[in-house]
Amino acid sequence: MAPVEAAERHDYFLLTPEPVCCRSCLPADPSRCVEVLASEPLALSSYPVRLRGRWRRLADDDPAGWRWQLRDAQIVATLPRPDDGSGLSRRLVLAAASLFYPAIAAAQGPSEVPRPTESPGRAQHLERARQLIAQTVSVDIHSHAGHVLGSRNPFTSVADPMREGGMALVCLAMVADSPVIRILQEQRRIVANRTPEPGELYAWGRRSFERVTDLVRKQQLAVVTNAATLTEARRRGPAVVISAEGADFLEGRIERLHEAQATWSLRHLQLTHYRVNELGDIQTEAPQQGGLTDFGADVVRTCNRLGIVVDVAHGTLDLVKRAASVTTKPLVLSHTSLSAKPGARSRLISPDHAKIIARTGGVIGIWPPATIFADLAAYAGGIARMVDAVGIDHVGIGSDMLGLLSPAAFDNYRQLPDLAAALLAAGFKPDEAGKILGGNYVRVFTATTG
Known part of the structure; x- marks a missing residue:
């Protein structure tokens, strides 16, 4: 629907x-x-x-x-959503009792149906979830929290919801192509609407990184740049990885990547967004460059040397294939979800697409649009299907917080205990849920940054 x-x-x-x-x-x-x-x-x-x-x-x-x-x-x-593979997954079997219980209770009469908030099973999962979060470096792989987008809107709180929900780290992203994209309201999609002027996106990138830095300073968030600062930030409180959604600010000049790493502490770079840029093709437009360009491949290699996580979200399958052949570090695809047969211009990915990321040792962040996942239980089910496709070591959380065009099943970091509880209710063991909630990204970030 x-x-x-x-x-x-x-x-x-x-x-x-x-x-x-x-x-x-x-x-x-x-x-x-x-x-x-x-x-x-x-x-x-x-x-x-x-x-x-x-x-x-x-x-x-x-x-x-x-x-x-x-x-x-x-x-x-x-109806129940069909399993993506053959047969029943382990989590589907474990969750079967909770799926059928409401129907059984309804047959006994309305007065005997317990309210969800009063369910002993839910309360038990929630308590286990809070214990799990306390032991986990939880990470949102893709976020625009705090209204970091734009140039004039006042910031909203990032640290307080993170602290209250137990979210330890978010990859806080500026958007590099904002001046040249627009939302088509009737079609509910985003497109590039003009060619940027020379130097325009570089100047925009500098202002956007300044805005991220300003938010971090005002809200006293720690900035994580390597494994050592990650360990320190976990002890001190909420932290961010400085990220960019799109490498358009480079404008084809590799020295600007060095500048962003040194000046703005950039440690997570998504190669493309909604504009076909100098690095390669995007999922939502017809291919123009055969995937990842030679400059894009040079950017991947340079990120590997500089300790910057390479994110291939929004990139075409051909872009991802070449990036995987070039990189010496794990790739991330920060926000998407699984589809058996994605549409021609879909942002969703197929199992084969996902497995390319997994073979690099990387992580795929599952995003939570309400048009795909109506609630946290459905979102946990979508995460489970990706795990079934690529394995428990290659899936994470990519909320796209405050970046979605539609409402979201997971739209506030205060919901993190409920999300963790939904994962446990879906049949994940605590150590498996811990990997999804942040452990997998921490592994990739540490392998990339040292």
């Missing part, structure tokens, strides 16, 4: 074979979408659903391009 606008309930939406995060993730073939007009506004589910209504085939000249329509639609059933 894919919404066409942000709202809590919808009487108009699209039915798609796979969950989508935005309009650019819709199937390229319009025959694989069904336009749905519901009989009343519905809360959309990220799980497979069965609908009933009046079926209609649309004319080939329909202005929106859709071929099929369901009118007066009603939800008949919400």
Whole structure:
């Protein structure tokens, strides 16, 4: 169920074979979408659903391009999401009792159904979750927390929610192509809308790094640059890794990477964003450069030497393949989720795409748009599916905090204990949940920075 606008309930939406995060993730073939007009506004589910209504085939000249329509639609059933592999995963078996318990209780009568907040199992998971967080260096691999984006908006608190929820470290990212991208509201997607002037994105990058530094100073956040400062920051309190979403500020000049590392403490670099830049192609636009460019490969090698984590989020499969062949350090793909067959311009990735990251020893951050994951339980399920695809050592949390176009299942660091509890309820052992919550990224960061 894919919404066409942000709202809590919808009487108009699209039915798609796979969950989508935005309009650019819709199937390229319009025959694989069904336009749905519901009989009343519905809360959309990220799980497979069965609908009933009046079926209609649309004319080939329909202005929106859709071929099929369901009118007066009603939800008949919400179904379990099929496992991505063959057979049942271990976590699905372990979680089966909690999935079926509400149905059993309902059969006994409404008065016997316990409220979720009163469930002894939930309380037990939450207590174990708090203990787990206290023993874990928890990390958000991709964040714009504190309203660090923009140039004039006042900052909001980063340290307090981190401290209250137990989030130890966030990769706090400026956005390098902001002056030349825009949001298409009707399509709920982001595109580049003009060619930057020479020097424009370099100047923007400097101002953006200054804004990140200003936020860090005002909120007394520690800046982590290597394993030693990571250990110290864990003892002192909330900390950040200075990050960039897009390397557009380089404008094709490798010496600016040295400058960002030395002057702004850059330690996490995402190569591309929503503009096809000098480093390579992006998922949301048609390929133009065959993947990672020669300059992009040079940037990867230089990051390896300088101790900067290389992030290939937003990059095409061909970009990721070449980056994996060039790098000597683990790669990160900071914010995405798994799809068996991603759309042509989707930000989601296939199992094969994910496995390339895993083979470098890297980590994939799962992001939490509510259009994909309706709640933390669904989000934990999405994390579990990625673990089933690539292994427990290669999955993390990439919230894209304050960077999503839609609401999110995980939208405040105060929710971290609830997320940890959801992972435990999904069948992860405490040591496995600890890897997902931060241990895997700490390993990659330490291997990269020394």
